[in-house]
Amino acid sequence: MHASSDSPIRVLLIDSHQIVLWGLEKLIGGEFPRMEVAGLADNGADALKLARESRPDVVLLDLCLGKASSIQLIPGLLKTAGLHMIVFVGASHDRGAVDEAVFHGARGVVYKEQPTATILKAIQKVHEGELWLPRKTMGRVVTSFVQAEPAFADPVTERIVALTRKEGAIVAAFASEAGASNKRIAHTLGISEQTLRNHLTSIFGKLGIRNRFDLFMFAQLHHHRLDIAPARSRPVHP
Template sequence: MSIHVLLVNSHQIVLWGLEKLINNESPRMEVVGKATNGLDATRLAREKKPHVVLLDLYLGMEKGIDLIPNLLEEERSHIIIFTEIHDQAAVDGAVLNGARGVIYKEESTQNILKAIEKIHAGELWLDRGTTGRIFSNFLRTGQKPEDCITKKIASLTRKERLIINAFATEAGASNKKLAKKLYIGEQTLRNHLTSIFSKLEITNRFDLFMFAKLHHHHFIATASQSTTHTNNLQ
């Protein structure tokens, strides 16, 4: 299946260049829409249901980060920030709000194409600096007293612990991939994630990934005991 890409950038020359680059890879991937502003980007995302959105950090007076919640309404869409501005705070904010990758405009065309493929496959595309800053920030602001963490983990069901363990071992995996790994349906997984977010008092998948990594030792035993019993999750 071809990877459908939506381009969101305020510069027509950039849109033209990206469209040429991506469409040259047809049928592997193709551009299904182009937008220069938030209103058109949101409309096209709903109409075209792209697999990947290449989104600039700034669209004239608009901020790309403000568009992320609307663009993610289509569950299968993944967002890559494509920018020339090395604004660490804006990049980190975009990732924490749901962007799965960051590409700078000075990178090679092969890197752009590779990032699109990796993000579509459910992986993350982040440089070490961005990953390190977000991890450090999470430790500063997200770390709770150990007794509070223990109580939250104790409130999780066995099924929920298995899902969190999967998040720790499958960085950036899509719902489809995680559901297949756990032998459950995607809707069942979404229901469990809603419950997990509520119990852990977190709001996004990246926070869950970080929690899973930081407290992975709490979930290893549950996962190992369930190696031959994951079919009972349904």
């Protein structure tokens, strides 16, 4: 179940500490009717079960679930719940874990020491289709992606040539605005959000990628073939 423009954003809370879950439940519950709690879980098995049953819009996921890392849960949550939106909560010193979470599909990063208003804003922005990543995290992820063994082996050119002119314009738009929402990009291109989503489905299939973040990274890595300028280094949230 996904929120419409007039229904609450349904948030699944996952944390191994009951006191943290209690606090987050109070925080999200206090935002009704803008947001509501879709469920609470303190372990991976319950998290996957609740995600499948409650179909939340956003998952607020903590770094550690007891002695286990929650990072490995992200692909399962994405697959089980059909989500494209996960906010990852970690301590600021867990730089490697935060980067790994983003590589696994996390679309937002908020730190435990940040104000509660930041958590709420991150949930809102991620739900709207934007990325919520600190400047340094984004910089490290882009650098690692570009320096790594190419994820998109030849024939890359064949994939790019398969794009229509409109699809090429959409790729260029996402490349230049990493954190822009679907609504903003659709408005810029003069098309509806539904039309944009239809084009994205086609683009993902042609390029062999899974989501908007992969699209941004593909565009940065192959901007010279796409004949577009790479995005400047900048934060994707205020």
